Amino acid sequence: MSALYMILGTLVALGVLVTFHEFGHFWVARRCGVKVLRFSVGFGSPLFRWHDRHGTEFVVAAIPLGGYVKMLDEREAEVPADQLDQSFNRKPVGQRIAIVAAGPVANFLLALLFFWVLALLGSQQVKPVIGSVAPGSIAASAGLESGQEIISIDGKDVTGWSAVNLQLVRRLGESGSLQVSIRDAGDSATQIRELQLNDWLKGVDEPDPIGALGITPWRPAIAPVLAELDPKGPAQAAGLKLGDRLLTLDGQALDDWQQLVERVRKRPAERVAFSVEREGQVLEVQVTLAARGEAEARSGYLGAGVKGVEWPPEMLREVSYGPLEAVAEAASRTWSMSLLTLDSLKKMLLGELSVKNLSGPITIAKVAGASAQSGVGDFLNFLAYLSISLGVLNLLPIPVLDGGHLLFYLIEMARGRPLSERVQAWGVQIGISLVVGVMLLALVNDLSRL
Numbered sequence: 001m002s003a004l005y006m007i008l009g010t011l012v013a014l015g016v017l018v019t020f021h022e023f024g025h026f027w028v029a030r031r032c033g034v035k036v037l038r039f040s041v042g043f044g045s046p047l048f049r050w051h052d053r054h055g056t057e058f059v060v061a062a063i064p065l066g067g068y069v070k071m072l073d074e075r076e077a078e079v080p081a082d083q084l085d086q087s088f089n090r091k092p093v094g095q096r097i098a099i100v101a102a103g104p105v106a107n108f109l110l111a112l113l114f115f116w117v118l119a120l121l122g123s124q125q126v127k128p129v130i131g132s133v134a135p136g137s138i139a140a141s142a143g144l145e146s147g148q149e150i151i152s153i154d155g156k157d158v159t160g161w162s163a164v165n166l167q168l169v170r171r172l173g174e175s176g177s178l179q180v181s182i183r184d185a186g187d188s189a190t191q192i193r194e195l196q197l198n199d200w201l202k203g204v205d206e207p208d209p210i211g212a213l214g215i216t217p218w219r220p221a222i223a224p225v226l227a228e229l230d231p232k233g234p235a236q237a238a239g240l241k242l243g244d245r246l247l248t249l250d251g252q253a254l255d256d257w258q259q260l261v262e263r264v265r266k267r268p269a270e271r272v273a274f275s276v277e278r279e280g281q282v283l284e285v286q287v288t289l290a291a292r293g294e295a296e297a298r299s300g301y302l303g304a305g306v307k308g309v310e311w312p313p314e315m316l317r318e319v320s321y322g323p324l325e326a327v328a329e330a331a332s333r334t335w336s337m338s339l340l341t342l343d344s345l346k347k348m349l350l351g352e353l354s355v356k357n358l359s360g361p362i363t364i365a366k367v368a369g370a371s372a373q374s375g376v377g378d379f380l381n382f383l384a385y386l387s388i389s390l391g392v393l394n395l396l397p398i399p400v401l402d403g404g405h406l407l408f409y410l411i412e413m414a415r416g417r418p419l420s421e422r423v424q425a426w427g428v429q430i431g432i433s434l435v436v437g438v439m440l441l442a443l444v445n446d447l448s449r450l
Contacts, residue, residue, distance in 0.1 A: 006369025024106025122320025137214020173352025233303015360442030
């Protein structure tokens, strides 16, 4: 079932984002009087095709990994004399800039629309209340304590743990003071705490910002009673069964499921002993834990799960907006995520953020499937983030991308004439090499995660 969600989620995501991106180019080209020859969603052999009254061919192709808009252009083929005024290359440089920029702009507008819908729908969020603080950690040194609620980070209000995580991600690889506003349980007054960062999580492959501060979010206690087993996991292989209650791990008492998770993660590929209560009897079960991830991200895996529990109403909050408020919220989220994407790219170039955080088609497909299976809200959120990423990446000044074409046209506008075809050809070759290199790196990262 999850494979079906992954396939459908990926097809829908790519179909929607690519179509909207190319429609941006198409719509502005038409408004500028450029003849559009083909509007294709996907590459390769056409599955469906039709023509409109303007003579544009619309195509849905077999390989859904992109798309393109083909316009009348003398640089690509001979243009009849009576259609020269409809040729892209004959248009003023300002119109060419508008046509090229329209694709990424369409992606930002699409993200804005999705965020607006999400803001209208509202969401239920877990209050960012601290469950525990590790002794000697960054959070402990700043005076953060169990039971305190995080109100804002660096002046930005946070309504839940996802917002906390997002604000912390902005500070990855940095040094300096992190300002956290907190409120004690039962108190309305807020206090400011200064957390000192020093090359914080610089170059870490899979950073855990909240955990790296020494903070564990508050969760309701969950008894370590097995309700799920991975058929190919270590727990099943060792003979653990549904309904088993795990009492100890290597002699250490297990009072809560999260306690078990934290201990297991620290022991990848190790053999451990569980004391298990089953039908009134206590058994000893030896389990060789699996290992997942690499280097610092390597962690132990048991292959078991428990039933979810109800959260206390006082630990939850409903967040929603009216139609006009939702516009402001959507614009703010779109702007913030665009800046975060750019900042992350800059940090990767400077070595402050590991390039292993770069994801490719396999990770995108997995996240698409998981978000689609999780619900409409999560899938729209994923589409918005992916649309912003597509918009930002396409605006990078790399030849073959929209941003590279914009760079050429801006230079042409500044000097009064275009760059020579030879210089542009060199730029395109360099751009292709960069894009292919990044795609290969992202694919290698995807495969390593598998």
